[in-house]
Amino acid sequence: MRYIVTAFLFLLAGGVEALLMRLQLSFPNNPMLGPDKYNQIFTVHGSNMMFLFAVPVMEGMGVWLVPLMLGTRNVAFPRLNAFGYWMYLIGGLLLYVGLFTNTGPDAGWFAYTPLSGPQFSPGKRVDIWAQMITFTEISAMCVATELAVTILKMRAPGMSLNRIPMYCWAMLVQSAMVLFAMPAVMVASNVFLLTDRTIGTHFSNPAEGGDPLLYQHIFWFFGHPEVYIIFIPALGMVSAIVAAHSRRSIFGYPAMVLSLVATAFIGFGLWVHHMFATGLPQIGEAYFTAASMMIGITSGVQIFCWIATLWTGRVRLNTAMHFVLGFIFIFVMGGLTGIMLAAIPIDLQVHDTYFVVAHFHYVLIGGALFPLFGGFHHWFPKFTGRMINERLGKVSFWVLFLGFNLTFFPMHLLRLKGMPRRVYTYSPEMHWTAANGMATAGALIILIGGILFIVNVISSRRSGPIAGANPWDAGSLEWAADSPPAPYNFAFLPGAVSRYPLWSDPADRVVVTGMRNDRREILVTETVSGEPRFRHVLPGSRIWPLLTALLATAGLVGSIFYFQWYYIGAVLTAIGLIGWFWPKEPVEIEP
């Protein structure tokens, strides 16, 4: 839960940065922000949204929802979860401390060398960026590990692999992607950048055999899966919402699961499409065009299945469904501009222009943020025990939808007029003023929509009508718990007899009896079949995760200044970990 609130705060911060950028660009030669400040702001906006908001909020929703959907009490490694949270918070604070002390990174959210290297970015700015990445990647990897283990080993008895909800499939696939992709960005940021900048290695120094292009390869090997890491959980959420509000099971469960897995696999083979302008050999590039287009097939299959679900269901058009429909509209448009970008000749014209900015905001906001907001509205009764105000919800949806399109659609046109990215101002002869003005107006409308949403959340929380356990009459297990769920989620762990257990005949539903309720016990199950194997006791709250995080922080932050702090930090962290795992009292496990 802390993850979600913190991520939301970072969303607001990123939104402020976006507004600043839009205000700066609203008319030509605007003296409001100089190039230095603007460069810092757009770098932090991108880094904030990608690393401090998008991934953590999806992870946070997963940590909250997955145990509920699987019918268990908590994630597999709660202390690891706490450690991950502290690392995330500290990393985010590090970035903002940098920004507010005018040491914010200013080389773009992907910090290409050699611009970000020691020669052209002196000072600590880029080092702060690199270490912020370390923090957030460690956090993401912790959560991914525990989610994967939870989904594989801690399900309700009888929930075999082909009965787990689509959202859990999405989180499983996403966790696997995180574990493969995040190390690459650690290599890029730490090995490449940080060592080049602090101890004089030559990874990106062409004079000594290094290569700036290799940085791009390694960064984008992470960077492209990163956007799918953000996007795949959202796909899971859409499935959950569509199933509940069409009152039927999702059409084509095997096809949907295979699409998710295929998206993940193909997503790892696309990275060069960010580098088409660098003059790589044409044959290789053609492969990446093909792969980038292929991924449209997997997403397409999912959209077709959802349309089929809507077609044959009894649709309840509440706010959550509005957001899903908004998702379909915006994401499909973004995906189609993506297909355009996949074609190398077109990409050569639109790369690094506002067309790309429009494309990725369409797919990220449409593809991840809208489902997320839909998810907030859908699970609001479960979070808080009260129903959210539908009318205000729908109004906030329309404001956000219209504001979003007003902001980002003109950007497609801006690129047709030749506006490149990351420019802090432009001259009036370029005729970019009108479109930029529209975009700024749209941004202000988005702000209003966001405010409406927050007002809705607060007022509904206080005075909305009480929701029962299952106000939507949905089928998955989280709706069997109380609203809001007790810290132990379920008094009696439920069993699962089908994909949508709550839609099964009430006579067939089962619960588990015989577990102790004086300590934190959960059931560990077989990976594939879901048969229970043994009980396991989860640890309680401890101070060690926080302490270890602080010790690790000392090492990582210190290494920005002196490389030796890496070693000191490693020793400190080891001490923290030893304390963490030192056994407290003897424990037994009963079969």
Place this chain on the structure above:
Amino acid sequence: MSVPFIAALQQSAIAPVGPQAGRIAFLFWSFLILLTCVFLLTIGFTLWALSRHHRGIEQEPLERTHRPSAATDARMTRAIGAATVVTVLILFGLLIASVVTGEQLAGLRYASNAMAVEITGNQWWWEIRYLSDNTRRILRTANELHIPVGRPVMIRGTSHDVIHSFWAPNLHGKRDLIPSRITTEWIEADQPGQYRGQCAEFCGLQHAHMALWVIAEPQEKFDAWFEAQLQPAAPPEDAHLQAGEQAFLSSSCVLCHTIRGTDAAGQVAPDLTHLASRLTIAAGTLPNNKGNLGGWIADPQTIKPGNHMATVALKSEDVQPLLDYLESLH
């Protein structure tokens, strides 16, 4: 030879003036039209799914099983299967179109009469060298690229510092300029005109102010321009201009700039030998006239904060002669 500062449908990829940009624009419009149809179809089906009209087909109760009948499922499966096949075919077609266009773009390299130009990106200006086997005919200039109409030009790109990107959208897509690597691109203009380009890879503080002009002229005009550019600067005729030349040579300008025909031979800043023949100064930031030039020299950091040009301390009586001298360098 000051030319009026023109900006029409400038810097636009959909106003192609050469075969490269033309092929890309054609591909772009094809994609756009096709994919817009796909989009409208998808949204249409979604909205239709929500409307009540189709409910005449299926009214089976869902409450007990939350699944429709097997027949409906089968029908849906067929529909989705068909849609998937159509998607695959469309994407395949787009892929072929893209690869074919790529081949066409690369075809320009087989032209026999291509001219070679080397463009080196610097923070935040463009160094342009017309290559030749005869070393006396290698022309070094800056920020403005003249090319003859109807002749392919091979751009050899590299960079002195960070990654830049050469982009003149009316002519072709962009090509990154990467330090220690050579990237190549072939462009050709089919109509005379002035086309604006801009750096398209974030390169630091003044990325926003790194533009260049591509001037396409008929071959004879180009040849005349080229010959004039190869000449060193004419010595100043009158005392006023000579005073200006002296002001230039005795200030710190010579540490960075070159004026061929004088002792100034700095290599790290634009070549000023024929400064007055250019449309703009400061890499496309300002129109080239005496007022702007004066403002630029007096305080470059206000116009382009963070750029590498130092503020030169000039005696006030030197300013006018210097400006007149520089504006005489046609």
Place this chain on the structure above:
Amino acid sequence: MAFIEGSLFCCLIAMYFYYRLGTFPWPPPGVQLPSRLLPACCMTLLLLSCIGSYLASEAARKGDRKGMIWGMGLNLALAIAAMTCRAIDWRLWNFKWTTGVYGSITWAIVWIHTLDVLGDLVYTAVLALLVLLGNVGPRQRIGVHADSVVWYFLVAIWVPLYVTVYWVPYFWGANG
């Protein structure tokens, strides 16, 4: 864990070959290639130390406290010997990580692997201490088992890294 570290080392190996393809001569002039004797000793010792891990994890399965201690002890002893070989080898290298990209990537690969090994050694040592002090509960036994799996992984991943760093420059000559 295997995912993460495996992904990391695959990245490093890919980087090594990428640089090798683009840089002549390899290694740069003035750099002497590391000798292969000490690393071979190190490799052998690492492989032998897996025996210790295996014994420890078998003992853990049976709940045999003495067996666990002996197994972990053997593992630690051989691993420390292996790292000593490596440390001696480093002192004989005549290049640092600032000696061109060859130095950078070679040091990076070997050093990151060493850090992982050291981390696991600490883990093993702490576990051995716990078992010595009498904690032989299920958690410790699982810990010993997990420790041996991690150790197998670290040794296994060292094989391709070892070949890349120490053998490839010999076979894939100095030029081209």
